[in-house]
Amino acid sequence: MFQHVLRNAINPLITSFGYSFASLLSGALLVENVMNYPGLGQLIFDALIREDQYVVMAGVMIGVVMLVLGNLVADLMLAWADPRIRNAQTGSSLSVGVGKTTWVWMALLAVLAVEILLEVIAPALLLQIGVGLKYIGILLAGLLAVACVALVGYIVYVLFKRLIGPVLRRPLGAVSIAILGVLYSAALLAPCLAPYPITEQNLDKAYHPPTGFVWKEGGLQAKLYAKQSLGSPVYKATGESLPVKLFAKTDPYYLWGFIAMQRTLFSLDPSVPNARLYLLGADDTGRDIFSRLLYGSRISLSIGFIGISITLILGFIVGSLAGYYGGTVDFFAMRFVELLMSIPALYLLLALRSALISPELSPGQVYMIIVVLLSVIGWAGTARIIRGMTLSIRNRSYVLAAESMGQSLPKILIKHILPNLASYLLVAATLSIPGYILAEAALSFLGLGISEPSASWGLMLKQSQGNMIVFFMNFWWMLVPGFAIFITVIAYNVLGDTLRDCVDPKMQVR
Template sequence: MTKTYKEPEPDFTYDPAIETTDPAVSQETAGHEANLAAAGQWKLFWLKFRKHKLAVVSLAVVLVLYLIAAFAEFVAPFDPNQTSATYTYAPPQRLQLFHEGQFMPHVDGMKMTLNTDSMRREFERDPANPIPVGFFVKTQPYELMGFIPMETKLFGPLEPGPRSPMYIFGADRLGRDIFSRTVYGARISLSIGLVGVALSLVLGVLIGGISGFFGGKVDTVIQRVIEFLRSIPTIPLWMGLAAAIPLSWPPLRVYFMITIIVSLIGWTGLAREVRGKFLSLRNEDFVIAARLDGMSEMGIIVRHLVPSFLSHIIAVLTLSIPVMILSETALSFLGIGLQPPAISWGVLLQEAQNIRAVSQAPWLLFTPATAIVIAVLSLNFLGDGLRDAADPYGKV
């Protein structure tokens, strides 16, 4: 009895949608692949970055935060140091767009009474006396960024005065507007991240590049110094360096000194990143060709090696900015960083840590903490997207 051979059935089902013979689709795919083949480094970087939706949204948030910080005088409705003895620890007022069915941006008025038992001011909403709020309102003359004269604010009460209180985020122990102080605090807290990262960039690329490019004893000495710095507990080191700042220094000088202190520790991680890249690239053909062409060692580092992985450096620096912001916040919160009259998110947190503020005005702690969380998370998500886009093995 002979057995007939039977062709085994395939274990898959043919789907015509998988393979298309449409010439338009094939031509579009071929064109896309041709564009990718001819695209430069930065175009590929952008194509991969825009696929990271969360990173794109975070980029928009970061841009808005830095615009607010840059134009703080225009965004903040009041002077951050303007006090009011009547409205100390006033609660937040909700901004409303309609009143009695009509479009009228406003906040409800407030009634203040003194509780004779607790000897505290108590505030109640007064919807019957709304306080109209307008956009691009006229105010007292001020200077935008310190040198541009202006008389217009982004928004504020149409009739500013002691009888028209407007505290979107509440008031502190001196009756100062927390929203305005948070906006002004963004300028120092966000800029200290940029300045600190700029200093870390110079130190990290220079020292890490020398370590990875030359190797040998130079690499050994630099790596031992980095390991020593990274082995020191961060907070005690900051406290020791910040304690050396004279109390008589003006706030601006203290600001720059805090930035330098933060940068002295932040460069070590970037230096190791750069060292690893230099070790992998220093024997490549383009480096050897540049050396044979007579280019100096520093010229090879600056003109060839660093630009070859600049996108990776940008991603690392973006992830370093939140560390700088949190460092300044921690130092100021502990009372060894920036001090009043300077305004930063860390200073606002430091002013909100007394028992009375926590029990009577929790928004003093909540508002700057929320701003810090939004800024740090947005920068972290942005850094993740930049890091994925800088990955040479990632798909476009």
């Protein structure tokens, strides 16, 4: 195990240690917030709310120092653990001299000096420049997101044709694909499956339990419930029931924005006043949890897929180029990566969110901005790991043979380096998609993510977590979004393991 397995997995382990060092020691805001424990993360968050710039700068400086030390230790350990990296670094003709480093720092200081000078002399001009850069950044981020999703969609299509057979022949792979297929199909068909709009309230049915069913008069009927006493959140069955209508008429709506429809999968007789069919119960305002779960899956499932598409594409491009070229390219790429990683991710996310999202934006615009922000935050760590792996692959015989044959750089990266990174990229993607879902839940927990009247699994879980009556009265159906997140995480992890076994040549038994 230590002699063979650890030797092949040492590069990503060391690199992960380097960029995780700062986050491990700089405080965990969510844990400190929930546990009411005074730590560095809560201190910086409170300073952000109070606009105490000195405390924020001190906290960020501590994180920067930890990150630099962690990355320095990681690079030294990489050179010690892998002789190929050590020999490549000592024999490289593209090493960065002290003069180039000095020029980089001088350029950064010049930009900072110009910004300070404009702030003193022409603050209005600086404000206009900031607004212009903001809209240019949003435009470029949107174009980048579309390009990344299109590229990843093509790659997924190609891999689907090549891997769908081997994956389906494995029981765990078939089960995970079936579960994810059901989840994404339900998200796409949410308007057809949801019996009620997500904003429709019924205060008389607050905390209504899941509706029971009986077979009566030759058809399926739903039980009716009433409160045990006035103002009580406890319900009991009245003994009456109403027939369940399949494909019942409802208010007009548009499926996918352009298909006019007026049917839903199931509903009760609308002529009966105050009758509700709560498949998974109701929340504190009488809204149907099943309907909100379906509509929330559209945000929670897509935010992970789109976000990881952008993250992997950016991480692969920057990391593989830095590892392949080394020297100057590696220096500039990794310094930019370390600049992003030196700022605590959650606080950078909060700052970007407050700078880019205004109250007049629509829920769809807020959703797209959150996706891009999560991708901008997440790609740096992926690029760092891919760079470490590419440094090792760069000097192997098949890459050197491709270079001697005159193959172009894109062909070498895609044909020779990417297949050796495919195992890591697939597993990282399946592990990161739940991370995006949880990141959206973290933003919602802090009141900065998806907000009402929209719905997402993170927002629903946050509303349940903040309501103590849910735990005291054992209203388990309020925690269904957490179960949905759990199922999604397990399905993606199992699918990632199956894909790794199918793609990685080392895992294939001949």
